[in-house]
Amino acid sequence: MVLCPVIGKLLHKRVVLASASPRRQEILSNAGLRFEVVPSRFKEKLDKASFATPYGYAMETAKQKALEVATRMHQKDLRTPDVVIGADTIVTVGGLILEKPVDKQDAYRMLSRAQRCVKAVAIRHCSSQAAAHQVSEFYEETTLNVSPELSEEGCLEYIPSGEPMDKAGGYGIQALGGMLVESVHGDFLNVVGFPLNHFCKQLGELYYPPRPEDLRQPVRHDSIPAVDTFEDLSDVEGGGSEPAQRETGSRDEKAEVGAAGQATAEAECHRTGATLPPFPTRLLELLDGFKLSKALLTACKLKVFDWLKDEAPQRAPDIASKVDASVCGTEKLLDVCAAMGLLEKTEQGYSNTETANLYLASDSEYSLHGFMLQNNDVIWNLFTYLEFAIREGRNQHHRLLGKKVEDLFQDAYDRSPDTQLRFMQAMHGVAKLTARQVATAFDLSRFSSACDVGGCTGALARELAREYPRLQVTVFDLPDVVELAVHFQPAGPQAAQIHFAAGDFFRDPLPSAELYVLCRILHDWSDDKVHKLLSKVAESCKPGAGLLLVETLLDEKREVQGGLIQSLNMLVQTEGRERSRGEYQCLLELHGFHQVQVVHLEGVLDAMLATRVAP
């Protein structure tokens, strides 16, 4: 018997479940699906830190599981399956991704907290060419609250049952673990092994796409009762709420679903007087964000990633003694780093992930260690005054330092070589990340000389020189910056193309050049100073000279909110601000630069190239 007609659509296809999970198999066969089981050999070891969200990580793992099985079957018996289903489960607690416990202690830690269970499912529709496979994907999220009465003894009694160890989140809700869970919001089967309801809906969308006339009907949101509210909602206008965490569909659809869902929820509340609003998971994750940042910064400050670089896994007590810290504190910090995807935790101990080796060890080529320390030692402290910055509309160095600050770069901090070097290390790390993109954003081959105004360690100058072998680049910066820049100059073929010149770009004449570069400089300064600097650059330019401006343009569409955070950052730290594309365009034109072209770079930066016209 097939209750759900879409399951029948798969009956004559070769369906493969790429999973070893017995629960997943049971749920799907109970639903009448016929399939073969070929557990995936894909190692669940993707770098968590390289995904913007936990969902992204789980989805990529699910897709890779299905791909590995489809490819292997094709290679082995030359008969490609029609459909391969891959799934992955993660559990998130306050933004941290947890999977299956690696040991009993880990299980204990997982058990004591409220969790979100996210299942990502990838349905791979195969053809003989892997590249031509179509993949439909969705994920389903269920929120669980572990009973607040769950005692330490209760947890410790449960763990030896063996149930937690092969289960994401550390419990089997369908068996003994059910006793630990107080409430479930969302699809129960999703926690147990597979989101059957959402799967059927997804198949429905694939096999019965809506007719155009259906699309013109007002949206109707069918109800899927959460397990804690098994009620008939059919008397509610609009038919009840869409599952809160469905993530497929366009933004507009989501907005509609959200609005309709809210109206329904209100109606429902009015009717029963008892229904709880959705659990504010995202909100709580945002709240916890500062704790995660501080954990990352602290691990950098303690040089945890240096001690683990290129080493065999080490246990918490070893690391604790190296970083001169308590074992219990170190262990907690290491666990959070592992959950953030910065460390890997196995039975042998902790080791760096690739992200940590690449960016967090202090001696790696693309190290952001200096930038982390700058954030820990300076920016973090400034942000504690955010409320004042918002009220007063200005930076907060005076509060942090307890004195009036006239010029941020000249007299804000003690300009000891150490402080200066730390600042330069921070700038160097950030500049190296983006220098290649900046250097290649436009064709600059018509210029034979460039001046990188405020070019600090010469990281961008080096990329410009590498990209344009006939270009001579002058890095113009304050005398003490130029003095310390030698620490950052690797010997190499570009060295002969790069020169350093000391001076203050507000007071001293600029070195002459055909191309001027202002990379993340203007955003530090007030409008008055920006005019002053741009007029100096304009005066130094002959007609046809170029100005390469690199900044974060406000109002540009971006995937992440980084641009807006950057804007807040400027308020707290500098006397400047981020500006919009229109504002920069006006500024450039006012100072005689026209033909403005804009290129978006990866991350939050944008590059603009303008040409000086005859006055």
Ligand SMILES: O=c1[nH]cc([C@@H]2O[C@H](COP(=O)(O)OP(=O)(O)OP(=O)(O)O)[C@@H](O)[C@H]2O)c(=O)[nH]1
């Ligand atoms: O309450 C419960 N919570 C979780 C489970 C089981 O946990 C695992 C989740 O892991 P994953 O999705 O990665 O699947 P695997 O078992 O590793 O098999 P794959 O071969 O597909 O990677 C899953 O088995 C759930 O059933 C549970 O049983 N109860």
